[in-house]
Amino acid sequence: MALWLAIVLPALPLQLAERALPGMGQLAIVEGPPLRLVVLHCNAPAQAAGVAPGMKVAAAQALARELIALERNVEREQAALAELAGWAYQFSSHVVLQPDGLLLETGGSERLFGDRARLHRAVTTGLGTLGYRAAFAYAEAPRCARVFALAEAGQGRHVASPGLPPLAEADSLQRLPIELLEWDAVTNETLRALGLSAIGDLLRLPRDAFARRFGTGRLDDLDRALGVRSDPQPLYVPPAHFSARIELPADISETAQLMFPARRLLASLEGFLRGRNAGATELVFSATHSARRGTALAPTAITLALAAPERDAQRLAALLGERLARVQLPAPALTLALTVERLHAFSALNASLLPPSAHDGDVGVDWLQLAETLHARLGSERVFQLQAVDDHRPERAWCALPIAVGDAPRTVPPSATSAPRPLLLLPTPQPLPAHGEQPLDRGPLTLVTGPERIECGWWDLAGPAAGSRARAVHRDYFVARNAHGQWLWIYRELAAPRGWFLHGLFA
Amino acid sequence: MRAATELLSLLHTAGGASLWRGDERPADEACGPTLASGFAELDRELPGGGWPQGQLIELLTDNAGIGELSLLAPALAQLAQTRRCSVWVLPVDASRTVSHAPEVQTIPYAPALATAGLDLARTIFVKPSTPREGLWAVEQSLRARHLGAVVGWLPSASGTGDGDFRALRRLHLLAQRHRALAFVLRPARHAQAPSPAVLRLLLASAGTQLQVTLLKRRGRPLLEPVTLALRPAHWESARVDADTAPRMLPASSTLLDTQRPMDALLA
Numbered sequence: 134m135a136l137w138l139a140i141v142l143p144a145l146p147l148q149l150a151e152r153a154l155p156g157m158g159q160l161a162i163v164e165g166p167p168l169r170l171v172v173l174h175c176n177a178p179a180q181a182a183g184v185a186p187g188m189k190v191a192a193a194q195a196l197a198r199e200l201i202a203l204e205r206n207v208e209r210e211q212a213a214l215a216e217l218a219g220w221a222y223q224f225s226s227h228v229v230l231q232p233d234g235l236l237l238e239t240g241g242s243e244r245l246f247g248d249r250a251r252l253h254r255a256v257t258t259g260l261g262t263l264g265y266r267a268a269f270a271y272a273e274a275p276r277c278a279r280v281f282a283l284a285e286a287g288q289g290r291h292v293a294s295p296g297l298p299p300l301a302e303a304d305s306l307q308r309l310p311i312e313l314l315e316w317d318a319v320t321n322e323t324l325r326a327l328g329l330s331a332i333g334d335l336l337r338l339p340r341d342a343f344a345r346r347f348g349t350g351r352l353d354d355l356d357r358a359l360g361v362r363s364d365p366q367p368l369y370v371p372p373a374h375f376s377a378r379i380e381l382p383a384d385i386s387e388t389a390q391l392m393f394p395a396r397r398l399l400a401s402l403e404g405f406l407r408g409r410n411a412g413a414t415e416l417v418f419s420a421t422h423s424a425r426r427g428t429a430l431a432p433t434a435i436t437l438a439l440a441a442p443e444r445d446a447q448r449l450a451a452l453l454g455e456r457l458a459r460v461q462l463p464a465p466a467l468t469l470a471l472t473v474e475r476l477h478a479f480s481a482l483n484a485s486l487l488p489p490s491a492h493d494g495d496v497g498v499d500w501l502q503l504a505e506t507l508h509a510r511l512g513s514e515r516v517f518q519l520q521a522v523d524d525h526r527p528e529r530a531w532c533a534l535p536i537a538v539g540d541a542p543r544t545v546p547p548s549a550t551s552a553p554r555p556l557l558l559l560p561t562p563q564p565l566p567a568h569g570e571q572p573l574d575r576g577p578l579t580l581v582t583g584p585e586r587i588e589c590g591w592w593d594l595a596g597p598a599a600g601s602r603a604r605a606v607h608r609d610y611f612v613a614r615n616a617h618g619q620w621l622w623i624y625r626e627l628a629a630p631r632g633w634f635l636h637g638l639f640a
Numbered sequence: 641m642r643a644a645t646e647l648l649s650l651l652h653t654a655g656g657a658s659l660w661r662g663d664e665r666p667a668d669e670a671c672g673p674t675l676a677s678g679f680a681e682l683d684r685e686l687p688g689g690g691w692p693q694g695q696l697i698e699l700l701t702d703n704a705g706i707g708e709l710s711l712l713a714p715a716l717a718q719l720a721q722t723r724r725c726s727v728w729v730l731p732v733d734a735s736r737t738v739s740h741a742p743e744v745q746t747i748p749y750a751p752a753l754a755t756a757g758l759d760l761a762r763t764i765f766v767k768p769s770t771p772r773e774g775l776w777a778v779e780q781s782l783r784a785r786h787l788g789a790v791v792g793w794l795p796s797a798s799g800t801g802d803g804d805f806r807a808l809r810r811l812h813l814l815a816q817r818h819r820a821l822a823f824v825l826r827p828a829r830h831a832q833a834p835s836p837a838v839l840r841l842l843l844a845s846a847g848t849q850l851q852v853t854l855l856k857r858r859g860r861p862l863l864e865p866v867t868l869a870l871r872p873a874h875w876e877s878a879r880v881d882a883d884t885a886p887r888m889l890p891a892s893s894t895l896l897d898t899q900r901p902m903d904a905l906l907a
Contacts, residue, residue, distance in 0.1 A: 499785060500725045500784045500786055503784040503787070507764065507766055511773065515767045515768065516765070516767075519763070521760070530750070536764060553872075554749060554755060556710065556713070556748060556753065557746040558752075559745065560746075611880065612875065619705035619706055620705050620871070639705055639710070639871075640706075640710065
C-alpha cells in the first residue's frame with residue numbers, strides 16, 4: 134500500500150534564518166519592491182515587540198529597534214528544499230519537492246525502520262537536528278496528505294507534534310477549507326462568493342457543471358485529493374555530490390561560532406550519505422566574507438580529510454572542532470557552505486579492525502578516529518607515516534606519506550644492505566669540524582666501523598628530476614662514537630674538500 | 641620494634657601468600673600485564689619480567705644516540721607481530737644538546753625502523769610545533785583503544801615541575817585505561833623531580849654499553865644500574881682510522897666537480 138507523508142515547513146524563510154544561529158533576537162523576513170518592503174514572517178521576539186506580518190518595514194523597525202530584517206530569497210528556499218530532499222532520501226526513494234515542503238512515499242520503507250512509528254520518529258528527530266519545525270500528515274494519496282499537512286501547519290501544530298499523526302481519511306477532507314487546495318486567489322474568492330467554503334461543498338456540486346465553470350484541471354485536482362485519480366509525482370533525483378549552504382543572519386567572526394551552523398550542515402550531509410549508502414573522505418567547508426573596502430575577499434576554505442569514509446555527524450563535528458582551532462577568519466563570515474565532491478562506498482566499520490580484547494576497556498576512541506583527530510588538529514605536515522624507499526642514497530631511502538589507514542599494507546622493499554643504519558636520521562647532514570684527518574664532535578670521534586662507500590645517484594643528474602634534491606652521492610660512511618657515548622653515523626665527502634658530516638644517530 | 645615484628649608474623653599467618661612486603665619483589669601476577677623488553681638482564685630486574693603495559697614508563701636521557709630507541713625496539717617489534725598500531729610523538733626541536741649546535745633536527749629513519757621489525761604501515765608519526773601540542777598528541781593517543789605503544793618525547797610541557805607532574809599524572813591515568821606501552825622520553829634533569837610513572841629509567845652510556853638506572857620501580861629499589869650491550873659485538877672493539885680508508889676518488893673527478901656529466905663529457 135502506498136503511503137505518503139507530507140512534510141510542510143511553515144514560514145520557511147524565517148526557519149532558514151533561525152536555524153543558522155542559536156538564540157537569534159528579533160528577526161523578520163521582508164518581501165516586496167524596494168522601498169515598499171512588507172514583513173512576511175517574524176519570529177516570537179519580534180512579535181512580542183508588536184511586529185506583525187503585513188506591516189511596513191519602517192513601522193516594524195520603529196516598534197522593534199533591534200529588528201534584523203532579511204529580504205526573502207526564493208532561490209535560497211528552493212536550494213534549501215533540494216538539500217532537505219537529499220537528506221530525506223534516506224527514508225524513501227520517492228521524494229517529491231513541494232513549494233514549502235516535501236512528499237515522501239513511506240509505505241515501502243516502513244519495514245526497514247521497524248514500523249511506521251519508528252520511521253516517523255526518525256524523520257521528526259532528524260528534522261529537529263537540522264533545525265526545522267514541520268507539520269506532518271500521512272495519507273494514501275499524496276495530494277490528500279499535502280492538504281492535511283497544510284491544515285496542521287495552519288493550526289500551528291508544527292511546534293511540537295512528536296506523536297505519530299493518524300492516517301488521514303479522504304472523507305475528512307470535506308470539512309477542510311478550500312484554501313488548502315492551493316488554488317489561485319481569484320478562484321478561491323469566486324468560490325467563497327458562491328458560498329462554497331469547505332472542500333465538501335465542492336464535492337457536492339455536479340461534476341460536469343463544476344468542470345465547465347472552473348475547468349477540468351480543478352476537477353482532476355479534487356479527484357487526486359480524494360485518491361480516485363492516479364497521481365504520478367515527479368520524483369526527486371539526488372545529485373552526484375553534496376553541496377549545502379547556510380546563510381548566517383548575523384556576522385560571525387569567531388571560528389568557534391561556526392560550529393553551530395556547521396553541525397546543521399553535517400546533519401544534512403549524514404542524511405544525504407545515508408540515502409546514498411556512502412561515506413565521505415574529504416569535506417570542504419567554505420566561509421564567504423563581505424568585501425572589505427571595496428575589494429572582495431577570497432572565501433576561507435576549511436578542508437577536513439579523513440582516513441576512511443565517514444558519515445557520522447557527531448564524529449565529523451568533533452573533528453571539525455579540532456580543525457577549527459587552526460583557522461583564523463580574515464573577516465566576519467556571511468555564509469558557510471559544505472561540499473563533498475566524491476562519495477565513497479561506506480561499510481559500517483565504526484569499530485576497530487581488531488576484535489576487542491578482554492583487557493581493553495570499552496572506553497576510548499578507535500585508533501582510526503585517533504588518526505583523524507591528530508590530523509584534523511595538526512595537519513598533514515605534522516601527522517604522517519614513514520615508508521622505506523629502495524634507494525642507495527640514505528637521504529632518499531625514506532619518505533613521509535599522509536596517513537592512509539585501511540589501504541592494503543604497504544610493501545616494504547627489501548633492505549638493500551646489511552650495513553648499519555641509524556634509527557634517527559638528520560634530514561640535512563650537519564657539517565662536523567675536523568682536525569686534520571680526525572673528525573670532531575665535542576672532542577675527537579672514535580671511528581668504530583667503516584668505511585661503507587655509497588656512490589650513486591648520478592643517473593638523476595641528467596634526468597628531469599635534476600634539481601636541488603637530486604644530487605649524486607659520493608661518500609664514505611662510518612659508525613663513530615663520541616666522548617659522550619653517542620653513536621653517530623658520519624660520512625666523509627669523497628670530493629674536495631673532503632669534509633665530514635653527521636648524518637644520523639644510532640639512538 | 642618487637643611489636644612490629646609480632647605484627648608482621650601475625651599478618652603472615654593471617655594473610656599468607658597475599659601479603660607483600662615492601663622490601664620484596666612483587667609477585668609477577670601482581671604487576672599486571674607486561675611485555676618482555678628483549679634484554680634478559682633488564683627483564684630480570686623489571687617487576688613482572690618486562691615493560692608494564694597500561695602504565696606510564698619514563699625514560700630520562702640527555703644524549704640522543706646512546707641507544708634509547710634500540711632499548712625499545714624489541715618490544716615494539718613484538719607489538720608489530722600482533723598487528724597493533726603505534727604512535728610516535730617526535731621531539732619539538734629534536735635537540736641533541738650539542739653545545740656548538742644546540743638544535744639538530746632528526747627524524748626516525750624508515751629503513752632502520754623496518755629492519756628493526758617495526759610495522760611502519762601501522763605507525764603514525766606526529767611532529768608537534770610546541771611542547772603543549774606534543775603533550776596533547778600523547779594524551780589523545782592514550783585515549784585510543786587497541787593501541788600498541790605510544791613513544792613520546794616530552795621536553796617539558798608546562799615549564800614548571802608542578803605542571804609537569806600534573807600532566808604526567810593525567811597521562812598515567814589515561815594509560816591505565818588500556819594496555820598500551822606508554823613510553824615518555826624526557827631530559828635527565830627531571831630525574832630528581834617527582835613523577836607519577838611507575839617505572840623510571842635513567843639512561844646513560846657506559847663505555848660502549850648502555851647503563852640503565854632504575855630510579856623507580858614497583859617493590860624493592862634497585863641500587864645497581866643494569867648494563868646492556870645493545871650494539872653488535874664486533875662494534876665493541878672495532879676501531880678504524882680515517883687514514884686507512886681508501887682514498888680512491890670516483891672514476892672521474894671532473895664529473896664530480898661540475899655535477900653535469902653530459903656537459904663534462906661533451907666538452
